[in-house]
Amino acid sequence: MTTILVVMGVSGAGKSTVARLLADRNGWDFQEGDSLHPPGNVAKMAAGQPLSDADRMPWLRLVAGWVDHQIADGRSGVITCSALKRNYRDQLRRPQVRFVYLQVAQAELRRRLTERTGHFMPASLLESQLAALQPPEADERAVTVDAELSPQETLKRICAALERDQ
Numbered sequence: 001m002t003t004i005l006v007v008m009g010v011s012g013a014g015k016s017t018v019a020r021l022l023a024d025r026n027g028w029d030f031q032e033g034d035s036l037h038p039p040g041n042v043a044k045m046a047a048g049q050p051l052s053d054a055d056r057m058p059w060l061r062l063v064a065g066w067v068d069h070q071i072a073d074g075r076s077g078v079i080t081c082s083a084l085k086r087n088y089r090d091q092l093r094r095p096q097v098r099f100v101y102l103q104v105a106q107a108e109l110r111r112r113l114t115e116r117t118g119h120f121m122p123a124s125l126l127e128s129q130l131a132a133l134q135p136p137e138a139d140e141r142a143v144t145v146d147a148e149l150s151p152q153e154t155l156k157r158i159c160a161a162l163e164r165d166q
Contacts, residue, residue: 002096003028003076004067005162008083008136009102010129012112014147014154015080018102021155022078029070029077036062050128053085060091071096084132089140098165099142100158101135108148 005028007019016032023030037059041051063081070077071094083089089099104112109130136142143161147154 002071002074004070004094004097005078005100006063006067006083006089006092006097007078007080007100007102008089008142009104009147010082010084010109010133012109013102013104014112014151015082015102017151018100018147018154018158019078019080021151022100022158025155025159026076026078029075031066031077031079033059033063033079033081036066050132053087056088060088064092067092067094067097082129084129085134086137086140089136089142093141097141098162099136099140100162101142101144102147102154103135103144104147106130 005019005022007015007022009015016034019032020030022028037045041055041059044051044055060081063079066077066079081088081092083092083099136144143158143165145154145157145161149157
């Protein structure tokens with residue numbers, strides 16, 4: 001059966017690192033969701049301006065397109081996507097999709113973002129992401145994992161949570 005894991009959370013939660021580990025562990029395809037952002041979105045975030053819902057819609061359509069392509073090809077995969085709001089996740093929801101929410105305390109997120117280099121998303125946008133965040137609810141086929149430990153420990157927790165929920 002095809003499975004698509006959407007690794008979600010705010011900037012600095014470790015989505016890219018953990019998603020790559022998940023994909024490698026399972027031998028699945030990996031897609032960095034940030035690479036699907038239209039250039040205008042990247043420029044806006046790089047300038048320290050938060051994205052609006054309207055800004056995010058073309059990006060979410062591209063993320064959903066990747067998900068649909070994987071499903072049509074019968075290929076399991078892992079994609080990163082902040083998926084901050086329920087209505088964003090609704091656009092990605094398919095029977096084959098599971099959300100993996102990486103939960104990290106604000107102080108740790110801030111530390112990670114200030115130490116991160118080479119990413120277009122500045123630490124100054126963390127507050128706007130936290131304000132927009134609507135953690136997944138019980139009916140959303142999501143697992144929530146404390147992602148403050150090492151990426152390898154986070155991976156173990158995700159795999160255990162996914163196994164419990166099957």
